[in-house]
Amino acid sequence: MKSRDVAERLRAYAEGRPLPSGATITVPIAEPEDRIVLSFVRMGGESLPWGIGYQLGEDPPVLLSAPDGRQRDPVGDMCAELSKVLCGFLGSPLLTGEAVDPDNPPPLPLRQIWVPNRSHIEMIHLLNLRYSRTQYGDPARSLILRALGRASGFLFRESEREGQATVIDASAVLRDHFVFPADDMRQQHLGFLLAMMNTDGSFDERMQAAEAAEEFSVSHTLTPELERDELSPLVEAFNKAEGDGGAEVQAAASAAVGEIIDAENRRRIDLVNESIALLMKDARQENKGAAELAEDSIRERDCYYRWQETTGALDGDVLPHLTTSALTDGVPASASKRYYRMLAASDKASVCLLHDDPELQKVAVAEGDAIKGTLAAVSRAPSLKSDSDTEVEVWRVEASASLPSRIREGAKLCLAGSPDHDCIVTEVAVDGETRVLSIEPDKKLAGSLQVEADVLLLPASVAFFGIKKGKEAKNSDGPGAWLTHAQPGRPRRRGLNGPDVLERVEELRGS
Amino acid sequence: MATRKDTRLRFEQWVKNPTCEANVISAVAGVRMDKVAISEGIKPTFGQSPFAITRGNSFERALLDKQADSLIEALCRKDALPSGASGLADYRIRMNGGSLKSLEVALVKTRELLEAAAATGAEGLYGELPAVVASATMEIPGQPVMLPDGLLVIDALLLRPAEDGKLVELVIGEIKTYPYRGGYTDSAQLATARGQAGVYRHALKLFISELGLSDRLVISPFGVIVLSLSGQNQPVILPNEDLRFQDKRAERGFVRLRDAAAGVTPFDPADEEKGIEKVLAADTEYKPACISFCDRAAGCRLAAFKAGDAVVLGEDVKRLLGDVTIDRAVELLGGAAPSGPRETELAARLTEGAAA
Numbered sequence: 122m123k124s125r126d127v128a129e130r131l132r133a134y135a136e137g138r139p140l141p142s143g144a145t146i147t148v149p150i151a152e153p154e155d156r157i158v159l160s161f162v163r164m165g166g167e168s169l170p171w172g173i174g175y176q177l178g179e180d181p182p183v184l185l186s187a188p189d190g191r192q193r194d195p196v197g198d199m200c201a202e203l204s205k206v207l208c209g210f211l212g213s214p215l216l217t218g219e220a221v222d223p224d225n226p227p228p229l230p231l232r233q234i235w236v237p238n239r240s241h242i243e244m245i246h247l248l249n250l251r252y253s254r255t256q257y258g259d260p261a262r263s264l265i266l267r268a269l270g271r272a273s274g275f276l277f278r279e280s281e282r283e284g285q286a287t288v289i290d291a292s293a294v295l296r297d298h299f300v301f302p303a304d305d306m307r308q309q310h311l312g313f314l315l316a317m318m319n320t321d322g323s324f325d326e327r328m329q330a331a332e333a334a335e336e337f338s339v340s341h342t343l344t345p346e347l348e349r350d351e352l353s354p355l356v357e358a359f360n361k362a363e364g365d366g367g368a369e370v371q372a373a374a375s376a377a378v379g380e381i382i383d384a385e386n387r388r389r390i391d392l393v394n395e396s397i398a399l400l401m402k403d404a405r406q407e408n409k410g411a412a413e414l415a416e417d418s419i420r421e422r423d424c425y426y427r428w429q430e431t432t433g434a435l436d437g438d439v440l441p442h443l444t445t446s447a448l449t450d451g452v453p454a455s456a457s458k459r460y461y462r463m464l465a466a467s468d469k470a471s472v473c474l475l476h477d478d479p480e481l482q483k484v485a486v487a488e489g490d491a492i493k494g495t496l497a498a499v500s501r502a503p504s505l506k507s508d509s510d511t512e513v514e515v516w517r518v519e520a521s522a523s524l525p526s527r528i529r530e531g532a533k534l535c536l537a538g539s540p541d542h543d544c545i546v547t548e549v550a551v552d553g554e555t556r557v558l559s560i561e562p563d564k565k566l567a568g569s570l571q572v573e574a575d576v577l578l579l580p581a582s583v584a585f586f587g588i589k590k591g592k593e594a595k596n597s598d599g600p601g602a603w604l605t606h607a608q609p610g611r612p613r614r615r616g617l618n619g620p621d622v623l624e625r626v627e628e629l630r631g632s
Numbered sequence: 633m634a635t636r637k638d639t640r641l642r643f644e645q646w647v648k649n650p651t652c653e654a655n656v657i658s659a660v661a662g663v664r665m666d667k668v669a670i671s672e673g674i675k676p677t678f679g680q681s682p683f684a685i686t687r688g689n690s691f692e693r694a695l696l697d698k699q700a701d702s703l704i705e706a707l708c709r710k711d712a713l714p715s716g717a718s719g720l721a722d723y724r725i726r727m728n729g730g731s732l733k734s735l736e737v738a739l740v741k742t743r744e745l746l747e748a749a750a751a752t753g754a755e756g757l758y759g760e761l762p763a764v765v766a767s768a769t770m771e772i773p774g775q776p777v778m779l780p781d782g783l784l785v786i787d788a789l790l791l792r793p794a795e796d797g798k799l800v801e802l803v804i805g806e807i808k809t810y811p812y813r814g815g816y817t818d819s820a821q822l823a824t825a826r827g828q829a830g831v832y833r834h835a836l837k838l839f840i841s842e843l844g845l846s847d848r849l850v851i852s853p854f855g856v857i858v859l860s861l862s863g864q865n866q867p868v869i870l871p872n873e874d875l876r877f878q879d880k881r882a883e884r885g886f887v888r889l890r891d892a893a894a895g896v897t898p899f900d901p902a903d904e905e906k907g908i909e910k911v912l913a914a915d916t917e918y919k920p921a922c923i924s925f926c927d928r929a930a931g932c933r934l935a936a937f938k939a940g941d942a943v944v945l946g947e948d949v950k951r952l953l954g955d956v957t958i959d960r961a962v963e964l965l966g967g968a969a970p971s972g973p974r975e976t977e978l979a980a981r982l983t984e985g986a987a988a
Contacts, residue, residue: 122948122949124952124982126948127948127953127981128982128983131949131961131982132962132965135965164683166683166685166688167683168810243813246816247811251862251863306924307920332930342681345679345680345682348681352683356683448814487984
């Protein structure tokens with residue numbers, strides 16, 4: 122946490138309420154029919170859901186539960202239900218039977234999965250781990266569950282990509298857009314955040330409401346008291362009746378368990394809906410860069426999920442030919458490509474929102490990534506970008522040297538509002554209290570500024586480098602292909618606690 | 633008074649907030665904080681999920697079933713045990729699904745086993761010695777480190793030939809029920825598991841030294857963490873977990889804990905009421921992490937809030953503000969004249985970047 126963030130938190134405390142952070146909404150919010158709110162509840166110690174709640178757009182929420190979260194079949198049935206909805210929602214034709222050309226799929230807008238907090242994304246990963254290669258039970262159901270495993274895998278991997286707009290953690294979005302006068306741990310609780318936001322009155326009244334909201338879990342786990350006092354006797358009754366043949370007792374226990382689990386999921390879904398409503402009624406405009414990030418998310422989904430599912434469906438294959446590992450990427454070339462794409466996404470996410478948000482610009486200047494100054498002079502000199510003697514426009518920009526700066530010679534910057542035109546820093550000097558930069562602007566910017574004009578130069582995106590390097594990493598002929606395209610050898614087993622090799626050689630010689 | 637015998641839990645409780653006097657007394661004297669909370673009229677919230685306990689037991693049962701075949705096989709696959717290793721010594725007490733009557737019996741059995749291992753050396757591993765000991769129980773020897781007792785139970789102690797091929801090497805194994813998620817496995821949970829294994833390693837060193845077996849048994853600097861496969865009872869082995877740093881941490885911790893214990897006015901640990909009184913009378917020092925383990929945290933937070941302690945806005949805020957209260961920091965932020973170099977520096981830091 123930087124001093125600036127501390128100051129913001131103190132201001133929020135002084136005001137007695139959460140304060141907006143940033144001048145724009147940086148997350149694109151999809152249309153209602155393109156949003157699913159998803160929530161999980163699991164039994165203590167288990168890694169699969171006990172209950173699932175989802176709400177597609179403005180439809181009423183669908184709430185599913187198993188009487189005992191440890192039973193594979195009821196849990197599998199419930200997950201299969203989710204699979205049908207989720208895979209279709211993400212545009213997989215596998216379960217809908219549509220004939221789709223994988224290279225030219227019908228366009229699908231940005232579709233988002235909203236979850237209450239990070240723990241629900243972890244549950245998505247657990248579904249990926251458990252079901253991606255399952256062969257358990259009825260073959261028709263295992264096919265559907267494998268589809269859920271792959272969809273979950275894509276969603277989990279995508280959730281790790283910076284700037285993505287497909288999997289949205291509601292509590293993280295609120296933290297990104299508001300400064301809360303509370304410690305980081307409490308800010309993980311979506312109910313706490315919303316109570317702080319939505320309660321009118323003094324700081325104490327808000328805090329009281331937030332503390333009351335904290336009593337209820339929003340993660341995928343339930344409170345131990347609820348499990349111990351209410352659910353445990355019901356589950357016990359259900360399991361006991363199974364052995365005793367008490368169908369009525371079992372049905373009653375199952376219904377009672379379902380009622381509790383459903384209520385838990387409904388509450389979580391309501392909180393997410395409340396968060397969405399809060400962001401939608403916010404007076405701040407959506408950042409123009411967010412639309413670009415949304416486009417990237419659509420591309421990633423179509424390339425890394427839909428295409429794979431579609432080709433699998435066309436082959437009539439039970440397992441589409443590519444099921445990505447839930448843990449890692451065992452193929453060095455594709456791992457390298459993915460690494461570079463992640464870097465590129467991170468770079469893009471950090472710069473593409475800057476142009477439309479003065480608050481983010483201020484932060485970038487304060488942290489030394491951007492520079493705000495005055496155009497002191499415009500001259501002409503030979504271009505340093507090329508070997509030719511052609512003269513180009515050179516700007517002399519002067520700024521205060523009191524702020525830190527990470528800008529060095531050769532850095533690429535762009536004028537605020539003109540992200541597509543790069544300016545190259547050719548010289549950096551400090552003259553007393555003034556930082557002086559010589560800048561060679563893109564030729565399209567030549568003549569666009571008058572001397573003494575205010576200048577705000579932001580970091581330029583170098584995401585395309587990452588994309589390019591990613592493509593190169595996949596190239597089996599390029600330099601380094603011996604690293605990325607060699608057949609990985611089996612790791613050598615370490616000789617465990619055996620005698621030293623040299624000693625062993627001596628022993629053998631002796632014998 | 634039913635004092636908590638799980639020394640490791642108490643040690644970890646102390647580690648979470650060693651500067652809170654009430655926490656120190658609770659940890660060293662084994663006074664349960666939930667009981668202190670009840671005496672204050674606070675409803676305790678840190679009970680464990682009954683399902684999680686059942687799941688833990690069933691995972692452990694599955695691992696140790698059939699002479700721990702599945703566990704040993706998985707350990708051999710990861711070279712944590714030599715191929716062909718076999719045999720289980722199960723020292724679990726009845727309460728935990730074993731057959732032993734009490735921890736004291738488990739302690740005697742563990743002692744006997746270690747003496748046998750020292751006597752036979754690695755040769756014993758091909759006959760009388762087991763490859764895995766479930767719930768090996770140790771007592772922290774010498775001057776009591778923890779009051780009133782010092783018992784530690786290792787989930788799984790592995791026995792294998794040492795590097796010289798002559799002695800037996802002991803490897804700490806820590807079993808956790810949560811699923812393995814590759815590089816996404818919760819790093820904090822893994823760090824906790826390593827920390828716990830480090831405490832066991834240090835205690836085992838002390839225990840063996842007390843038995844006079846230090847030169848006849850080797851303790852591996854590396855441990856093994858056993859996790860589960862998502863949704864299944866299959867083990868996932870994380871071998872070669874370096875425990876040397878965690879061992880040092882435990883060593884330093886025990887020394888500091890002993891110092892802390894020495895500072896507590898002695899009282900009869902069997903007297904529950906007295907213990908609760910002592911904890912209640914002690915000073916508290918709130919930290920956000922207290923919310924995750926202490927039933928009294930909400931009350932302490934309120935007290936910190938009333939005192940204007942910056943910790944209620946987070947550890948980072950506290951780090952920057954130090955002893956300056958929140959209200960004073962807000963004044964400085966609003967342009968109040970700082971008094972003294974500390975406030976001058978703080979005011980400068982808080983307004984840093986405003987010029988942008």
